[in-house]
Amino acid sequence: MDGHDHGLHFVRTVPLFAGLPETTKHHVASAVVTRQYQRDERIYGPGDRTGLFIVHEGLVKVHRLAASGTEQLLRLMSPGDFLGETALLADTTTDHFAVALRPSELCMLDRERFKRLLGQHPGVAVHMLQTVSGRLGLAEHMVSDLTGRSVAQRLAQQLLLLADEAGRADFTLPTTKKELASYLGTTPETLSRRLATLQEAGVIRLGSGQSMELLDPASLRTVSSGG
Amino acid sequence: MDGHDHGLHFVRTVPLFAGLPETTKHHVASAVVTRQYQRDERIYGPGDRTGLFIVHEGLVKVHRLAASGTEQLLRLMSPGDFLGETALLADTTTDHFAVALRPSELCMLDRERFKRLLGQHPGVAVHMLQTVSGRLGLAEHMVSDLTGRSVAQRLAQQLLLLADEAGRADFTLPTTKKELASYLGTTPETLSRRLATLQEAGVIRLGSGQSMELLDPASLRTVSSGG
DNA sequence: CGCAATTTTGATGCTGTTCAAACCAGGTGG
DNA sequence: CCACCTGGTTTGAACAGCATCAAAATTGCG
Numbered sequence: 471m472d473g474h475d476h477g478l479h480f481v482r483t484v485p486l487f488a489g490l491p492e493t494t495k496h497h498v499a500s501a502v503v504t505r506q507y508q509r510d511e512r513i514y515g516p517g518d519r520t521g522l523f524i525v526h527e528g529l530v531k532v533h534r535l536a537a538s539g540t541e542q543l544l545r546l547m548s549p550g551d552f553l554g555e556t557a558l559l560a561d562t563t564t565d566h567f568a569v570a571l572r573p574s575e576l577c578m579l580d581r582e583r584f585k586r587l588l589g590q591h592p593g594v595a596v597h598m599l600q601t602v603s604g605r606l607g608l609a610e611h612m613v614s615d616l617t618g619r620s621v622a623q624r625l626a627q628q629l630l631l632l633a634d635e636a637g638r639a640d641f642t643l644p645t646t647k648k649e650l651a652s653y654l655g656t657t658p659e660t661l662s663r664r665l666a667t668l669q670e671a672g673v674i675r676l677g678s679g680q681s682m683e684l685l686d687p688a689s690l691r692t693v694s695s696g697g
Numbered sequence: 698m699d700g701h702d703h704g705l706h707f708v709r710t711v712p713l714f715a716g717l718p719e720t721t722k723h724h725v726a727s728a729v730v731t732r733q734y735q736r737d738e739r740i741y742g743p744g745d746r747t748g749l750f751i752v753h754e755g756l757v758k759v760h761r762l763a764a765s766g767t768e769q770l771l772r773l774m775s776p777g778d779f780l781g782e783t784a785l786l787a788d789t790t791t792d793h794f795a796v797a798l799r800p801s802e803l804c805m806l807d808r809e810r811f812k813r814l815l816g817q818h819p820g821v822a823v824h825m826l827q828t829v830s831g832r833l834g835l836a837e838h839m840v841s842d843l844t845g846r847s848v849a850q851r852l853a854q855q856l857l858l859l860a861d862e863a864g865r866a867d868f869t870l871p872t873t874k875k876e877l878a879s880y881l882g883t884t885p886e887t888l889s890r891r892l893a894t895l896q897e898a899g900v901i902r903l904g905s906g907q908s909m910e911l912l913d914p915a916s917l918r919t920v921s922s923g924g
Numbered sequence: 925c926g927c928a929a930t931t932t933t934g935a936t937g938c939t940g941t942t943c944a945a946a947c948c949a950g951g952t953g954g
Numbered sequence: 955c956c957a958c959c960t961g962g963t964t965t966g967a968a969c970a971g972c973a974t975c976a977a978a979a980t981t982g983c984g
Contacts, residue, residue: 534841534845536841536844537923538846540845542841559827559831595823595826599815599822599826600787602829602830602833603786603829604783604786605833609837610793612840613836613840614761614763614769616840616844617882617883618761618764618765618769647962648962655840655843657942658964660939660940663965696764847971847972873930874931875931884972884974886931886933886972886973887972889931889932889933905980906982
């Protein structure tokens with residue numbers, strides 16, 4: 471299987487391109503550059519002038535570094551997700567980092583071709599608009615959570631969400647606890663303490679590594695909503 | 698001048714509709730419902746199923762209430778800005794408030810017509826995508842600022858931004874200090890103290906009401922970037 | 925002029941950070 | 955196969971920033 475076929479197969483699995491006609495999918499597939507990234511390899515960083523990336527395989531974190539050195543994890547991107555569009559649409563360079571958390575494969579569509587695609591296929595623009603709008607909702611939710619809710623509340627909410635995504639009460643974190651702490655806007659130390667508290671209360675059970683189990687989800691829901 | 702003409706005049710001033718052909722502008726103008734809002738009047742709230750709003754005159758705040766009662770100001774919308782698109786694109790109800798901070802005029806385009814417009818005029822989708830993408834950037838910036846920077850740093854940054862927007866060192870806040878505190882993710886008390894500190898240091902001068910003057914912007918820049 | 929809301933100031937307490945050190949896990953090379 | 959090393963996790967102690975509560979002062983508005 472050569473690069474083109476591989477790309478075409480890939481393009482078919484991307485929600486963003488779902489509505490495109492066959493011939494356009496071929497065009498996109500041949501225009502796209504696919505690359506593998508190792509664990510911890512940087513995909514782009516502040517100042518880079520990249521195109522649109524789409525995750526094919528693996529897990530990518532989008533984060534920002536404050537002057538103080540604090541890292542804020544903004545989002546995790548999984549297969550099918552796109553990233554890098556903010557700088558592209560504003561015609562500037564990026565102001566954040568994208569790093570592969572595991573061996574990953576991404577493809578990139580250069581700026582020119584992407585803009586052309588956007589202008590010629592409104593469906594892509596609309597789909598992208600829906601996605602970005604959803605991300606905005608999440609980000610603004612995060613803002614109000616950071617000011618209006620405690621770490622314990624945010625953690626409880628996140629644990630419920632993770633269990634929900636996994637579809638079961640026992641699951642494994644997609645990342646290290648350090649990254650989870652960053653996502654929740656706190657430190658590893660504080661997160662560790664809150665988790666310990668929950669375990670002592672019999673609400674969760676911490677397994678080895680990043681695995682855990684929710685023993686009392688109802689209790690978590692109470693905590694999450696400020697009980 | 699009847700409602701239609703008024704609407705048409707309005708439509709011409711909206712950046713979002715800038716690229717539309719004349720005939721479409723007429724259609725939009727006749728489809729739009731214009732309304733006046735008093736100071737503190739609610740435009741929409743959580744659970745409402747609204748269309749797309751566009752600010753014509755005045756100032757609108759978009760905010761969220763935490764269970765604890767904490768209010769988080771998310772953004773201020775001025776003439777030309779649109780709002781309500783998140784719920785619309787996700788086909789759900791809103792999860793936040795929009796309130797007129799002054800006597801304001803807004804128009805609303807209902808869901809159906811908006812969706813049709815979006816599908817038929819890709820330029821609108823692309824423009825909207827750019828705007829929403831920019832807002833996402835701001836929101837994510839806010840997230841990392843809330844976790845990585847102190848109130849003093851966020852305040853310094855905001856003061857510089859306000860002076861920049863005003864184009865001069867002495868300006869008047871667009872809102873009350875209470876709202877500014879909410880925007881910065883802090884309390885009125887803390888904001889008042891930080892402003893007092895800056896004044897004592899000779900960095901700013903607080904005038905009556907919401908007016909102030911930046912005496913030493915360089916110093917603010919130092920504070921803002923963590924000096 | 926006087927009321928209501930905002931702003932300021934003060935005193936106190938708590939949540940979460942910081943620094944430090946011990947502990948643990950996974951992966952590498954001898 | 956095991957010692958080792960690096961980064962993640964946990965725990966402890968002390969501290970700092972900011973919120974909270976309370977009350978006085980100021981502002982703007984009817």
